[in-house]
Amino acid sequence: MELDFKCSDVGAWKEALSSYESRIESLNKPDxxxxxxxxxxxxxxLLHxxxxxxxxxxxxxSQLMKWKLSRGKWRPRLLDFVSSLDDSVVxxxxxxxxxxxxxxxKAVKELTVLKGVGPATASxxxxxxxxxIAPFMSDEAMEVALGNSxxxxxxxxxxxxTKLQDKSKELKLKGEWDGPSDIERALWSCTVRSKSQPEEKSSSGKKRKR
Incomplete structure (x- = not known):
């Protein structure tokens, strides 16, 4: 299903969120x-x-960076940068x-002093x-929420x-909803699904290139 950011149906958002783990698996990426x-x-x-x-x-x-790059676009230099950082500095x-x-x-600025850490990794x-409080700045969720990734x-x-916090508050008034990070995951799941649909539809015949 497609999920419009303006959608105020809690059920639709929950359905999108519930598909998150299956979408992670569907990418078939190592680890x-x-x-x-x-x-x-x-x-x-560990943090708490x-x-x-x-x-x-x-x-x-380093593990967080591997997750970020595996779920999105792979940029090996970023992993090299953060892996070489001194533990005391991190x-x-x-x-x-x-x-x-x-x-x-302020929190983002404190983190972006680290080499290889930009606002997206800081998020x-x-x-x-x-x-x-702070959702992850994924390309997929940015595209839907702001029209630019x-x-x-x-x-x-x-x-x-601000957009994700406001949407989260809106959904909480209509039903049970955790927070902005679940908004991000729901948007990510829908985007990944829509991108994979041409391939899924052609699975009975030749795999369509994309």
Missing amino acids: LVSLDQFYRVKLPC DRDPNPYLTTSEL KSASEKAFKSLPDIS AVLAAYAPD KDYSLKQYLLFV
């Missing part, structure tokens, strides 16, 4: 299923176990970022710790956050 479990389940627990002074390690940032920057919340602008870090600036991310 993506386990990386997604690490990102959505294990990493948030460190409260009241949560931080990220270089190893965790710990310090991430600790400052988490303490800056709910000021998302993934923040979303792992505070999914109710090419601008990775902080200004664009803040606009994206």
